[in-house]
Amino acid sequence: MGRVPARPFDLDLDPGRTALIVIDMQRDFLEPGGFGESLGNDVTHLQAIVPATQRLIAGFRSAGLPVIHTRECHQPDLSDCPPAKRLRGAPGLRIGDDGPMGRILIAGEPGAEIVPELFPIEGEIVVDKPGKGAFHATDLGEHLARLGISQLVFAGVTTEVCVQTTMREANDRGFECLIAEDATASYFPDFKKTAIDMMTAQGAIVGWAAPVDAILEGLG
Numbered sequence: 001m002g003r004v005p006a007r008p009f010d011l012d013l014d015p016g017r018t019a020l021i022v023i024d025m026q027r028d029f030l031e032p033g034g035f036g037e038s039l040g041n042d043v044t045h046l047q048a049i050v051p052a053t054q055r056l057i058a059g060f061r062s063a064g065l066p067v068i069h070t071r072e073c074h075q076p077d078l079s080d081c082p083p084a085k086r087l088r089g090a091p092g093l094r095i096g097d098d099g100p101m102g103r104i105l106i107a108g109e110p111g112a113e114i115v116p117e118l119f120p121i122e123g124e125i126v127v128d129k130p131g132k133g134a135f136h137a138t139d140l141g142e143h144l145a146r147l148g149i150s151q152l153v154f155a156g157v158t159t160e161v162c163v164q165t166t167m168r169e170a171n172d173r174g175f176e177c178l179i180a181e182d183a184t185a186s187y188f189p190d191f192k193k194t195a196i197d198m199m200t201a202q203g204a205i206v207g208w209a210a211p212v213d214a215i216l217e218g219l220g
């Protein structure tokens with residue numbers, strides 16, 4: 001058991017029950033020329049967390065702990081994309097439309113792939129998710145049960161959308177959730193800060209927050 005100095009109070013992590021979930025570090029969200037940038041977003045906020053996320057992943061890998069990656073994407077026939085989600089986008093920039101890196105948020109297209117710096121290695125679980133939360137309509141829960149995981153460390157993008165949604169899903173399912181605050185980002189820095197403040201408020205109502213180095217020391 002390792003103690004992590006975290007907000008709002010220290011968290012004891014049991015390496016035998018802990019996994020890392022890296023949310024949606026996909027080319028279309030992070031890379032210049034991708035879907036995220038085509039919507040007018042400043043992708044430098046997301047690119048800035050790549051080194052810290054690499055360190056976090058490397059620490060989990062060298063400790064032999066599970067690293068799970070997610071990708072927000074849909075089947076090519078859009079059968080898993082509710083019309084209400086698809087129609088939310090502007091015409092021409094909707095899920096399934098031809099985007100700068102292939103069809104937008106479609107499994108198998110270049111833009112839906114994880115950025116090369118953080119690419120999964122052989123044996124790591126990759127969960128394709130049609131929703132913002134990684135538990136909805138996926139087998140993530142079954143993977144975690146099989147691995148005996150009850151504590152989750154979160155990294156990835158965007159803090160206030162897919163990361164926060166998944167943390168809330170996990171919290172309601174009984175997992176203790178810790179977000180690596182320098183390995184998560186939003187296109188809107190204020191939203192990142194507010195999302196983490198909301199989740200750690202009221203005695204860690206959704207979970208805890210700590211920097212990557214503190215998490216790795218705690219696990220060490």
Ligand code: C5J
Binds near residue numbers: 023
């Ligand atoms: C994620 C999004 N990954 N913002 N997606 O947060 O649509």
